[in-house]
Amino acid sequence: MFYYRLLTSLILISLLWMVYPAAHAQDGDQLSLAMQPEFQADIAAFPDIPQITIVASLNITDQQASIAGNMQVLYTNLSPDPLSEIVFRLYPNYPSYGGQAAVSNILVNGTTVTPEIDPTASIVSIPLPTPLLPSEQTMVTMDFTSTVFAEQTVLYAQYSYLGGNLALPNFFPLLSVYKTGTGWWRNVAHPQGDAVYSATANFDVTLTAPAKWILIASGTRIENTENADQTRTHHYVAPLMRDFALMASTQYETVSGEQDGIAIDVHYFSGGDEAANTALRFAEDAVRIFNAHFGEYPFAELDVVETRTVAGGIEYPGLVVVQSESWNTQDLYLEIVTVHEVAHQWWYSLVGNDQTRDPWLDESLAQYSTTLYFGEVYGPDFQQGFFDSYSDSWQNFSAENGDKVIGLAPSDYEGGAYFSFVYAKGPLFFKFLADTYGQAALIQGLSAYFAGYRYQIATPTDLQTVLEASLGQELDKWFLEWVGQSN
Ligand SMILES: [Zn+2]
Known part of the structure; x- marks a missing residue:
């Protein structure tokens, strides 16, 4: 995240799948479409990371927007400890997000289980009918709903529906992190700073939304189907990412560029063409410099997205957002924020850390x-x-x-x-x-x-x-x- 002051002016500033209709196995060939060719082998190098498949629909009115659907998680116990539970987080229930999220119909390998939900409604502990031994796999499925309320600016408005723009990061129950010694991560983040701590997973996400809404998400869209009921179904793959972010608007326009084989797209609101082209150059230069210094960004795409956040910018895997107020070519702040958020692709997205502790x-x-x-x-x-x-x-x-x-x-x-x-x-x-x-x-x-x-x-x-x-x-x-x- 970025809120920050510059120079003297100090500007503020995550079996039984065939039983469930929503479920389908992840396809390695499809996943690889989101990687640059030379990094496609990385998917096979991490075969036991969580395989997360989401099928959901957006329902959008003037007052609120909701995403409801089903998620299946194929989870392998990579720790040396037997696990008696698996923990998910519902970030929209944080006061600093101001939304609402709920889960239901939770199954572990086809057996119905009742979760334990903490008083903040942000920690969902799913009991396992039998302990999951080291290197064993289990399949957890659940239905979920996440809602955001229109025209409410809560804290950084990172989860928001403002002026016809939807910012829906962390809209699904995100797997927490298990560490030997400390167990499952259950911190409730301090509102100051970033909230999410999650491990790298492979995502396969299918979202159906009203056809006039333009969706921008982590990873790569591999299918885009127009339906008879004026909705559109978008199929994304996002391998080797620790989260899957979603932004949407009826107004987005896009300028596209390329750096070192990476497709860089800048999505902006009408009238911001000049700043979009400038932001594209900043992002391309940042990717070039950080690729050369630190090692290559392995994904096929990077999205820079104008949103109505009141933080300068916020980082998500494969996608960064920049606040609308700085969408101005004359503003050095646009360059600083864009570059800072692109740098987070190396520090946070690719190399993960507990943002709430360190x-x-x-x-x-x-x-x-x-x-x-x-x-x-x-x-x-x-x-x-x-x-x-x-x-x-x-x-x-x-x-x-x-x-x-x-x-x-x-x-x-x-x-x-x-x-x-x-x-x-x-x-x-x-x-x-x-x-x-x-x-x-x-x-x-x-x-x-x-x-x-x-x-x-x-x-x-x-x-x-x-x-x-x-x-x-x-x-x-x-x-x-x-x-x-x-x-
Ligand atoms: Zn930051």
Whole structure:
């Protein structure tokens, strides 16, 4: 996410399937359509990740929009522990989303089970009739409904129906993350910061919507069928992604480009053609620079989508959104937000992390990556301008409120501290490492981190370990001082 201030002006700123009519097996050949040819083999390299198949319909009125359908999840226990339950999350029920979501008709290998739902209605624990042993598979199916109410701006309006534009991230029950030792992730995110923590899965999603609505989603649309009842059925595949995001409007127009074989589409509202072409160039340059520095973006497509979010921008796998208010060619903010969100494809989407516990891992890296972009496109002075701005923000805040490390959870930062430390001091930690060991050596370390944790989940410990190996240096002192923890 991005809400952020720039330079001096400080702008704010996741058997029995044949029994169920909705279900069908995932087709590896279809999934591969969403990958660049040289990365199609990655699908076979991760055969045991969750296989998530969704078939749903959108019902849209002036007052609200709902998605109702069925989801089946083929889940393999990749942990060394027997599992007695599987946990899903209903993000629309967060007060910060302001929507409503519910599940029903839950079956585990065809047996009806009753879920346990927590008081926030965001944690759905599905009991398994028999423990799922390590490397065993089970099939969970459920019906779900998610609703969003028109013209309600809740927090960042990330889940919203504003001015005829639907932003529906996390509209389905998203599988939580299981870790040995800590069990299933059940944190309810602090409203400040991003909410989602999920593992990489293969998605096959079929959505039917009124024909006049233009749908933009993660992954690649492989079928598009017009129905007799003035609806249209869209079939998407999104392999090796940790979430599946959906945006929709009757008004979207699109400009298309390409970078390193990746189709980049910018979807915008009428009248924003000039800014769309500019945003396309920013996204193409960002992809080119981050591909070269960190390792290649493996998917066939990347979507940049104008929405009515009130955050500057928000990152989703294969799709980033940029707020409508900055859809202006004269606005440097459009460039900063677009580049920051594209950087999140490397840090959050491809290399995953617990954004509710270690937001610095993706946010500080997205910020640092943004400075690399500006350094390369506009020169070193411009990059230094960003560092100076970050430094001012950090120092000014610290002078009044005291210093903090960058490795805290969002709930540990109050009154502007989240931005000042995670978004401003955070990238300066990477600058410090670049100044100490050389920028080229740091970038090489980050590319090793990307190669090691692509499609997986990384922790601060993992980052430190990879950087130490790559740089050939002990980094305990620096991690302790800046992040507040070390290996
Ligand atoms: Zn961000």
